[in-house]
Amino acid sequence: MSNVKESTDVLVVGGGMAGLAGALALRENGADVTLVEVAPAFGEVGAGLQMAPNASRVLKRWGLLEKALEIGVQPKHLVFRDAVTGEELTRQTLGGEFEERYGAPYVVIHRSDLHRILLEACQAAGVTLVNDVLVQKVETGGDRARAYSAKGEVFEADAILAADGLKSTLRGTVANDGPVNSAYVAYRGTVPITEETPATDLEDVIVYLGPNCHLVQYPLRKGQLLNTVAVFKSPSFERGEEQYGGVDELQAAYKDCVPAVQEALKNLATGIRWPMYDRDPIENWVAGRMALIGDAAHPMLQYLAQGACQALEDAAVLQDAARNRVFTPEGIDAGAWEAAFRDFNEERAARTARVQRTARIWGESWHVDGVARVLRNMLFKSRGDNNFQYNDWLYGRNEPGAPAEVPAGAVLAGA
Template sequence: MAAQSVVMSALDVLVAGGGIGGVASALAAARAGCAVRLYERAPMFSEVGAGIQLGPNATRILQAWGLGDALHAVAAFPERLRVRNASSGGTLGVLPLGKHMQARYGAPYATIHRADIHGLLVRALAQQADVHVNLDQALAGFSDDGRAVTVTVGHNNNTRVEGDVLIGADGLWSSVRQQLLADGPPRMTGYLAYRAMLRQSALPERLRSTEVTAWLGRRLHVIQYPVRCGEWMNVVVIMQGASPEDAQSWDQGAHAEDLQRVMGNTCAPLRELISAAPDASVNEYAWRLWALADRAPVEQAEQMARGLVVLLGDAAHPMRPFLAQGAGMAIEDAAGLAHALTMDAVDVPTRLRRYALARWQRCARVQSRSIRNGQIFHSTGLVRLGRDMSIKFLGARLLDVPWLYSHSGGAPR
């Protein structure tokens, strides 16, 4: 049974962005008793994207929101993470997931299609009172006079809406962030990600898997894991390379031949997995491509909250995917912000500042660790040999991340 919403003085909360972070923050704010209006520039919610991983730090929050059963209906719950050498195919180390994660952290480790977690949150949001979702409504700007925040939305920028709080959850290229901080565009990282979704029943038995597998190579790595209750496999190849012309798009077509050339020095099982995606005769762009961008780690609370405006998720702390925590941090942000909004004893700007104070250092740590992981994953020479020896020797002690998975995101456990 879902936990009961917190009773508090109602705030009018405006949310810019209808992705995972935006919907999660709208849901958390609604559960905290706020009136919520969400504005999303796309005309409809769609199944753009591929798989994501959710550690116990994120699934614990979903359970607290009463969404545990809904998560189990659409996600996969791998029994282990296996790290393999991309050249030899040999196992370097194993981290138990499944029952181990549940027992140690009180919540599962899940792998899920991005559209499924988004849909789960959208359905939960629809069940909340006093929530209005406005699609095909881009936010053009805002003003904050200290008493209220007013946003301008609509195709002709002719609709003005007033609220007590504005949540900028409009992603990596956030317009709310640009008006609030004026710190320029994100930086390109020099990494490219190729991703594909493979139906497991169409794969040879030897390629099917219920595990998370990380293949570490020279200047590249591959992640595979089951989604949609194990019926599909998500495969992501991350390598170093020049960004495409449309750097803002994360859903561009990619030719399989380009990818297969790069995989030439990897082991046969990995090359076979990569070749299992539909070839060009079936689907010219079975592989999708996006250029990875991020920002430097957050340096102070003022980068996440100023006045009546707050940033959340990728708008606040976009990160590289090498710790698999982009969605997790957005869900943590949502829980932490909702907790701050219930602090009726202080004014709204102070509540938002307390959210930022509770979140910025943790988010910066995750960003920094993600950058370092990318360097380790793609290392060469002696560093690569040292990496492999460390994983073999330390195994689960190195692969587990207690400081990350045991945290509650700034909200009470």
């Protein structure tokens, strides 16, 4: 075809966390990988993110964990407090027994820093990176897959990885659905840490739980920045307005919270807010030689802090599935991609569906009031530090695999 722009073993559509991780994983297997990104330059917006051990183990596998630790922070504790009274509800020590049990540390890192680490790893590994490409359609019939861009370019590949995010166009190949409005929005902000910053804010991930709202704080960049996220139920977002002209909703949502929470609101950048969407889980992510990955496959609410973590897990499982099916001693078996994608889908869909559903339930439990809040607080306070029964299914070393049977929503994490 005269308008074929690129021919490659694997084409990755999308240059976010999932796309870069998938590209790196398959390049490490030996594939010729081309990644196309709609933006004119690579980058990541947002503030901090939490990498639980199930994600930091993947970075360790790829030799990238030390780079993350060089720029990130290892918090000492994950602490939950009631936003109205300020009382501590429960805590988890994140070093020592926790790190030993799960085989890797809990790390908080700026999104742009993790994105840069993955991008540089892809560049060093030889992934071909192409910007300013909007893929509108994929055809997966025959012995090659083709992706068609808005400019008329055609990218040919043995396999295509769709990593085009929450509002994925390519998801329409396997599902007829759309993003689900959660009614909650987030404001985020990072500010320099000063002498006036409370010392405890420099050591822990702190989560304040309030009626229809919560607030999370933790340090970034070796303690140079303080990351703050405020999440609350928004009447305007419920009406369908992604952005809103003022901060009156934000102020109203936290009016009954303790002074520490009120003071933390000053750290937020209020020029833009982040509407919180997910999608209902789907069982099938594969159309022939194309597979979804990351938020294109399983967008989730942030309450378990697992969006980027699950994308890294996806890439690790895909790496193993492709190595077992496609990369043979004789060379690459291009015809085995469909089988590799089926193995990947089968391994991942049930686990990520559980994380999606649990995140929804977990968010509901955070934002209750009245009797439900009293009962929630009693339950939290009954849990002792280093009680791992509610964490193992998510952070355990058996990932990716069948989760243990524990109560839905029973895990400690934060947005």
